[in-house]
Amino acid sequence: MMHDFTLRVAGESGEGVITVGETVARIAAREGLQLVTFRTFPAEIKGGACMMQLRLSDQKISYHGEKVDCLVALNQAALDENFPDLKEQGVLLCEAECDVIEDGLSATVYKVPFERIAVREIGSRISKNIVVLGVLAELLAIPKPRVEEFLAEKFAKKSEAILDHNMQALEKGICFARENFSKREGFGFPPGKPERHLLMTGNEAIALGSAAAGVKCFFGYPITPASEIMEWLAVHLPRMGGKVLQTEDEISAICAVAGASWAGEKAMTATSGPGVSLMSEALGLLSIAEIPAVIVDSQRGGPSTGLPTKTEQSDLMLAIHGSHGDAPRVVIAPTSVSECITMMGAAFYFAEKYQMPVIVLVDQALSARVETVKPGIVEEIPKSSRLRAQAPAEGNFARYKLANSPVSPAAIPGTDGCEHMVTGMEHDEFGNFACDDETHTAMTVKRFRKLEEIEHDPLTQNLCQSIGEGRADIGVVTWGSSAGPVEEAIAEARRLGISVRGLVPKILNPLPHAQMKKFFSEVNRVIVPELNFTGQLASQLRATYRVPTISLTKIKGVPLEPSEIVAKIIEATDGLQQRSARRYGRAR
């Protein structure tokens, strides 16, 4: 039997929502379960509504779940806001004082005086979250020793008294549930597999993946939702002999990346859309000067400060085109936390091999979501290196040699006999400024030929995921974190008997043309779900392949839900049926 269970904890920020969610997640990962989580962040520093949702399964999952099996609501507002997402047969755990209209309700409702237990029986309001955890542990049949073990580790550095307090709170929660709940068959914590999973956020995965790929210098300027990448590296990169510097702005960060990379080290920065906007002049420099660089853009909502804590996929055009002049760069987009690790390896691989900037597009939802990752994953990271030059036997070193390959061997400062200029001005083979049209044309062609080579690179062939094979009525193309809900939606639509397939390019510039073209030749209608207003991937596809597309866009600050995509698929099928019916009618 497949176990698949979705839990949501909702309340006021500061009430312990995240602690409860993360603790359940950690324990589940240690039990070998797969999980995908989602959490919201209030835009305020303190207070505001927040929730964390966890989906646990003993199978591979790629989405945090739509309707929940169990909802924990710590106050009335959280209850009202989240109740519509509870499954009909679900379980609601709410603070005792909440009003619940139970008439005609098929869900099971348990009112628990979380706050009173914490205050009266433990004597501290802040232990409420551990009471909640106890109640949940009993309800979900999470083995008590696992929870105790986890708490002991979590509070290892705190005083004995604090640990004691928490253990008591846990026990009270468990007892309350035992005495007041009627346990339900087949409901709860699925039995795990022996293999422990790693558990981390997308941002942690990006940081870890970068460290594993050999980044030596990180420069950045804080911005939600990317800051944790720099924060993690600030702790851990020096341990591996790397350096992290918080610069005065994003322009400085990207320029320092340019300098460090030219000097021979793997260098990167991480930011969000506003930061990429500031970096866009330097992106042109990296492109024309042919310097490897990795830029992570964790997208958030809207232009300017927009929706700083919400998710969106609205920087695709900025990533592909943002700069002046013709400035080629690679754009890749992982779809899961695991891929955040491996694709940082891909980013350095492309940057170093092709000597150009690589933008890694993730978004707030992926940056913040906690997900299980298999332990051996860092071994899957592709190795990367820069083609190194040797000193010329005579004459000056030609840094930008025009040859068969658009990639010229690079020499790092300090190399004997390879002194040269790198420059943002148009230049000849030696890096000397040369603004004649012939040189500019030859050099522009050289820089763009790299994209052609990347399209045929063996690694690129693995950066396009096909969901299903062969001919289909409907083809769904999506990117980044929207891949998870699309995968689920396709599975659901297939269950409904619809002929549908999906394609998820994980490299968006250059697009994996062979696979894209084949896909378009095999499907009749193309739906493009993405989290932006204008349909940015759809525009790109229409411009590149001249295929008509049906956009499914959403700018609510949260990920797409599979049901929204299924609805769009059904709508498109209706259209198809009508069209074929009309055609059939005419033929007769």
Add this chain to the structure above:
Amino acid sequence: MEEQDKFCDYLSGVNPVWCPGCGYYGILGALVEAFVDLKLPSKELALISGIGCASRLPYFVKSYGFHGIHGRALPIAQGVKIANPNLTVVTVGGDGDGLAIGGGHFPHVARNNVDLTYILFNNAIYGMTKGQFSPTTTLFSSTKTSPFGLTGEALNPSALAIVYGASFVARGFSVKKEQLKDLIMQGIRHPGFAFIEILSSCSSFNTTDMNVARLLKAIDTVPADHDPENPVEALRLAGDESKIHLGVLRRSSRPSLEDRFQEIEKKAQRGKSHGIDSLVRQFA
């Protein structure tokens, strides 16, 4: 590696594109002479610049050169030095490059005490774009974009550097070549951020603010008893309106960014360096 002991050993072969009479020729000469005297191997020399007439300099010198974008020479140079502390990093640029568009970077590279030399060519004009005012143009000057005078007071680059915490600040003049060479050598030898302001004429667009004959009358060397360790005195000399003091205005000794990175690494590693496996384990 061939011996480099002559002036011409440091020339790239690319001829300077500056106007006849431009003060920058003198700066280039002093800079190259400093390299010769310091016996700096070209391969270990990184010359970083932004955009402007001044920023063209790296093309003319045999070195590893980086001609970047307008105003960003310092952040690029900082990245170079952080990645490879063995390189001698010299950054050059104009007054617009360093104090207008790039003005936000200067304080931070100074306070981080990045071990590099930053030479600001102060010609009080935008030369490259043909004669608009710069942040160091004086209030009543008429330029292409200030035909009736400016709206703001001129900045004083050396005074700023002192206030920003630069650990070495000196001022030179493009026609005082011997002194200039000496200042550049001291700056390069200084362990930490060294700032050198060089007054220079722009023969095409600003011969009033940086009029050589007038400047020759206004300059004075820093008094022999000046104590550069004293920041207040340094600032007083830098800001003196009666005389333009040339020489070393400020010198102090404090850990460079590289020193700080080494301390950070020690603290982070606590005696043992870590591999990726130990980083992975914390997620289990």
